[in-house]
Amino acid sequence: MLKNLKMIKTFINKNQIEELEKQKRVHLINSLGGFKSVSLVGTSDENGNENLAIFSSFFHIGANPPLIGLIFRPSPPERDTMRNILDTGFFTVNHINESIYKHAHQTSARYEKGISEFHVTGLKSEYKNGFHAPFVAESNIQLGVEFKEKIDISINSTTMIIGEITQIYIPENCLLDDGFIDLEKANTITCSGLDSYHKTIQLDRLSYAKPDKEITSLL
Amino acid sequence: MLKNLKMIKTFINKNQIEELEKQKRVHLINSLGGFKSVSLVGTSDENGNENLAIFSSFFHIGANPPLIGLIFRPSPPERDTMRNILDTGFFTVNHINESIYKHAHQTSARYEKGISEFHVTGLKSEYKNGFHAPFVAESNIQLGVEFKEKIDISINSTTMIIGEITQIYIPENCLLDDGFIDLEKANTITCSGLDSYHKTIQLDRLSYAKPDKEITSLL
Numbered sequence: 001m002l003k004n005l006k007m008i009k010t011f012i013n014k015n016q017i018e019e020l021e022k023q024k025r026v027h028l029i030n031s032l033g034g035f036k037s038v039s040l041v042g043t044s045d046e047n048g049n050e051n052l053a054i055f056s057s058f059f060h061i062g063a064n065p066p067l068i069g070l071i072f073r074p075s076p077p078e079r080d081t082m083r084n085i086l087d088t089g090f091f092t093v094n095h096i097n098e099s100i101y102k103h104a105h106q107t108s109a110r111y112e113k114g115i116s117e118f119h120v121t122g123l124k125s126e127y128k129n130g131f132h133a134p135f136v137a138e139s140n141i142q143l144g145v146e147f148k149e150k151i152d153i154s155i156n157s158t159t160m161i162i163g164e165i166t167q168i169y170i171p172e173n174c175l176l177d178d179g180f181i182d183l184e185k186a187n188t189i190t191c192s193g194l195d196s197y198h199k200t201i202q203l204d205r206l207s208y209a210k211p212d213k214e215i216t217s218l219l
Numbered sequence: 220m221l222k223n224l225k226m227i228k229t230f231i232n233k234n235q236i237e238e239l240e241k242q243k244r245v246h247l248i249n250s251l252g253g254f255k256s257v258s259l260v261g262t263s264d265e266n267g268n269e270n271l272a273i274f275s276s277f278f279h280i281g282a283n284p285p286l287i288g289l290i291f292r293p294s295p296p297e298r299d300t301m302r303n304i305l306d307t308g309f310f311t312v313n314h315i316n317e318s319i320y321k322h323a324h325q326t327s328a329r330y331e332k333g334i335s336e337f338h339v340t341g342l343k344s345e346y347k348n349g350f351h352a353p354f355v356a357e358s359n360i361q362l363g364v365e366f367k368e369k370i371d372i373s374i375n376s377t378t379m380i381i382g383e384i385t386q387i388y389i390p391e392n393c394l395l396d397d398g399f400i401d402l403e404k405a406n407t408i409t410c411s412g413l414d415s416y417h418k419t420i421q422l423d424r425l426s427y428a429k430p431d432k433e434i435t436s437l438l
Contacts, residue, residue: 108428
């Protein structure tokens with residue numbers, strides 16, 4: 001039997017969601033998505049002007065080829081990160097750790113055109129192995145990503161950008177023999193809602209599930 | 220200045236990614252996505268046969284209307300969850316907590332057609348407020364979602380399903396005045412890679428970022 005400490009629940013229906021005050025709805029709906037990957041997306045324009053932006057909408061699309069997706073809110077206003085990706089074809093995804101999450105959060109401020117978030121936050125850009133876009137030097141897990149496809153989501157005028165991971169940088173002591181990365185050892189953190197940051201404690205790694213077979217711990 | 224305990228990094232390039240043994244690549248690429256929301260998606264077919272499946276590819280698309288996305292791997296084999304969503308128009312998303320993550324993981328086993336993952340795992344289905352699809356009774360945060368749109372991602376033959384959240388159930392003591400949900404109080408957990416589960420410790424909630432203004436803690 002399951003141990004179930006049942007919590008008393010509040011029910012919010014469709015009409016009540018629609019009638020919520022705007023900022024409250026934004027916090028609520030963003031919280032419902034659970035814990036999310038959060039990362040810094042680095043780009044530069046064709047003249048080398050750098051841009052850095054925090055994203056919590058980065059998700060896995062497939063392993064072969066290695067594809068990820070990002071959701072962009074409607075334009076206008078112009079989205080510098082998206083424009084740079086479309087103009088140059090490249091971006092970086094940099095995991096956020098406990099030392100830099102406040103700097104990362106600060107990149108969400110609306111700076112004037114021409115101001116680099118690297119400059120104002122003090123995060124350091126890093127170029128390597130011929131990749132066009134800047135990596136975040138303080139990030140322990142860094143991905144170089146090539147633009148592959150843009151899909152317009154007409155229902156709410158957002159845009160999905162799909163990219164292929166072509167460069168991977170990971171701390172050498174965090175990569176396990178079976179390909180799994182120990183993200184806790186790499187100090188990667190997670191977020192919830194719009195503004196809450198969390199570190200993690202591993203509960204377990206579980207064996208591949210099969211019918212009629214007990215799951216075991218891989219640790 | 221940033222405190223930066225620099226880790227020695229391994230570089231994996233595009234050719235090396237392509238040459239990785241398949242299972243190792245799957246673990247690696249799934250790990251790169253960072254910590255992810257993980258939830259149980261409940262559906263039933265037109266005859267009321269229930270299905271329950273674990274997903275770690277659930278992401279926020281927008282708050283107004285409240286939209287979420289899910290990525291499905293290529294068919295065939297037939298994806299019961301997707302077929303039920305397309306046939307009935309409804310599904311539930313149920314957050315996973317520490318008491319049920321092993322049961323949740325077990326739903327990823329390939330059961331024969333006609334076998335309900337509710338039955339084999341012992342998780343209890345729950346119907347309420349006229350919603351067609353089954354909720355997971357042991358889940359503390361439950362969402363009723365209406366199908367809105369199907370987008371085929373041709374680049375790797377996956378499918379994105381977009382749904383609108385129309386029913387929300389949350390523990391009454393977890394909802395803050397500003398709309399933020401305290402997911403830790405609701406015992407929601409996160410996952411990494413294909414098989415690793417983690418609980419969280421909140422570092423901070425940060426104020427809305429503005430240029431030339433110091434970020435403060437909201438706690």
